[in-house]
Amino acid sequence: MADPLKTVSVKELTPGMTIREINELSFDYATLDPKTVQFLKTNFKGATAVVINDAGRESVPMENLQAFDHLDSIANIPDTLKIASVVPGLARSMEKYGFLEFRVTTPAGKAAQPEQAVQAEMAAPEIIAVSSKQAHEARVEEVKDFLGKIEGAEASRDKSSSLVEEMLDQGRAGKFTAKGAGAAVEEILEQGASSAMNAVAGLKGSDQTYTHCVDMSVIFQEAYADILRHNGKEVTSEINRFTLISGFMHDIGKSEVPKEILESTVRFAPDSKEMLMLRNHTTYGARILNDLGMSKATINVAHYHHVKKDSTLFTSYPDISYDKVLPLTRLASVVDVYQALIGKRKYKRNWVPGKATEYLIKLRGSEFEHRMLDYFIRAVGKYPLGSLLRLSNNSLGFVVHIAPAEDPEKPVVVVVENGQGELLTHHQLIDLMMEPDVTVVEVVDHYEYYNESEDQAYNIFRSITLG
Numbered sequence: 001m002a003d004p005l006k007t008v009s010v011k012e013l014t015p016g017m018t019i020r021e022i023n024e025l026s027f028d029y030a031t032l033d034p035k036t037v038q039f040l041k042t043n044f045k046g047a048t049a050v051v052i053n054d055a056g057r058e059s060v061p062m063e064n065l066q067a068f069d070h071l072d073s074i075a076n077i078p079d080t081l082k083i084a085s086v087v088p089g090l091a092r093s094m095e096k097y098g099f100l101e102f103r104v105t106t107p108a109g110k111a112a113q114p115e116q117a118v119q120a121e122m123a124a125p126e127i128i129a130v131s132s133k134q135a136h137e138a139r140v141e142e143v144k145d146f147l148g149k150i151e152g153a154e155a156s157r158d159k160s161s162s163l164v165e166e167m168l169d170q171g172r173a174g175k176f177t178a179k180g181a182g183a184a185v186e187e188i189l190e191q192g193a194s195s196a197m198n199a200v201a202g203l204k205g206s207d208q209t210y211t212h213c214v215d216m217s218v219i220f221q222e223a224y225a226d227i228l229r230h231n232g233k234e235v236t237s238e239i240n241r242f243t244l245i246s247g248f249m250h251d252i253g254k255s256e257v258p259k260e261i262l263e264s265t266v267r268f269a270p271d272s273k274e275m276l277m278l279r280n281h282t283t284y285g286a287r288i289l290n291d292l293g294m295s296k297a298t299i300n301v302a303h304y305h306h307v308k309k310d311s312t313l314f315t316s317y318p319d320i321s322y323d324k325v326l327p328l329t330r331l332a333s334v335v336d337v338y339q340a341l342i343g344k345r346k347y348k349r350n351w352v353p354g355k356a357t358e359y360l361i362k363l364r365g366s367e368f369e370h371r372m373l374d375y376f377i378r379a380v381g382k383y384p385l386g387s388l389l390r391l392s393n394n395s396l397g398f399v400v401h402i403a404p405a406e407d408p409e410k411p412v413v414v415v416v417e418n419g420q421g422e423l424l425t426h427h428q429l430i431d432l433m434m435e436p437d438v439t440v441v442e443v444v445d446h447y448e449y450y451n452e453s454e455d456q457a458y459n460i461f462r463s464i465t466l467g
């Protein structure tokens with residue numbers, strides 16, 4: 001007779017055990033790409049996939065698993081499957097695939113099985129055959145190109161912010177057009193300036209509604225493009241144009257809120273008429289965009305970007321079911337809050353991006369859908385562009401590149417201050433993926449650390465020169 005189910009870690013798997021369930025999976029399984037879905041369907045035929053969706057945990061037959069699903073665990077693993085029988089060498093494979101904790105049975109008296117190969121069809125990550133020196137040089141060129149766009153990005157951001165302000169003013173005067181937003185979007189697309197604008201947003205903060213719309217839309221565009229790429233889809237300029245416009249327009253309903261309320265530095269009481277007017281910007285926005293003949297998805301973003309996953313929260317409005325909120329809008333709501341944190345808004349100072357991501361992760365599942373939050377963090381990185389990091393060798397560096405496909409915890413940084421606290425004039429690029437000995441110790445609040453002026457950190461960033 002078999003023993004009852006026992007929980008073991010991957011290190012404790014012992015030949016002779018039979019795996020019945022997999023409890024804990026690495027982060028890779030939170031956002032299923034088509035290849036991983038195929039791997040799971042092949043190796044876990046007949047098992048049950050436990051996925052997390054908005055209603056909570058749901059058990060589905062493995063053959064019904066789909067790309068984009070959020071896999072929590074695997075249950076009812078048939079003992080006829082090769083992968084169910086622990087044989088020598090299986091634990092190593094399991095660890096490699098990111099299976100971390102198991103529920104197993106140990107049949108009494110059953111001898112260890114001879115070694116069998118796991119039917120693994122998940123391709124090992126492709127390793128491109130380039131020398132590390134070549135890879136480093138290519139990265140330096142890429143980062144130089146990115147840094148070269150910073151100044152132009154700052155100008156585009158200022159110009160776009162003025163266009164958003166004009167658009168809202170026109171709306172107030174009853175002659176609304178989307179021409180200004182269209183022109184701003186074309187300029188950003190033409191310059192390929194989104195990443196650089198994203199970095200400027202993290203380094204300079206912002207102090208007004210208009211810049212919020214611009215920063216939100218470039219971060220939104222980059223995050224959405226990353227999700228598409230991650231799921232094997234092509235990112236066309238049409239798609240980028242669409243997400244940028246949807247971002248620019250998400251708060252367009254604020255054109256019906258009096259300017260003195262919008263720009264007030266007073267925090268309004270939750271039940272005040274001012275707060276009610278502010279909250280109505282979503283309904284106003286949906287109506288304006290509908291009148292302009294914008295797409296349903298763009299309207300959905302404007303209408304529902306403040307609906308939280310837990311719609312009973314006070315911060316959730318309007319009062320509708322979360323089912324009506326498109327995945328695109330769910331992503332927009334994460335970006336909206338992220339930008340509100342990194343931008344200086346009325347009664348609070350700006351947060352640095354790395355602290356904002358930490359905060360958002362805490363709201364996973366309550367304010368935000370798990371899947372969208374995971375996607376967002378993957379796209380912007382745990383340490384987004386422009387973050388100042390303390391490294392394990394005590395130096396300080398700015399994040400200049402993140403590689404979502406690799407490791408969100410290991411960005412590419414440029415060291416600006418050595419371990420003795422001296423500002424460097426000669427800068428060096430470090431790819432943390434390539435330097436296993438150097439790790440991130442903490443996110444440094446660059447507004448606090450470089451506090452001679454509000455733009456000191458930004459100015460240091462702009463002065464980076466790579467030899």
Ligand SMILES: [Fe+2]
Pocket residue numbers: 250251281305306
């Ligand atoms: Fe809003």
Ligand SMILES: [Fe+2]
Pocket residue numbers: 212216250251336
């Ligand atoms: Fe917003």
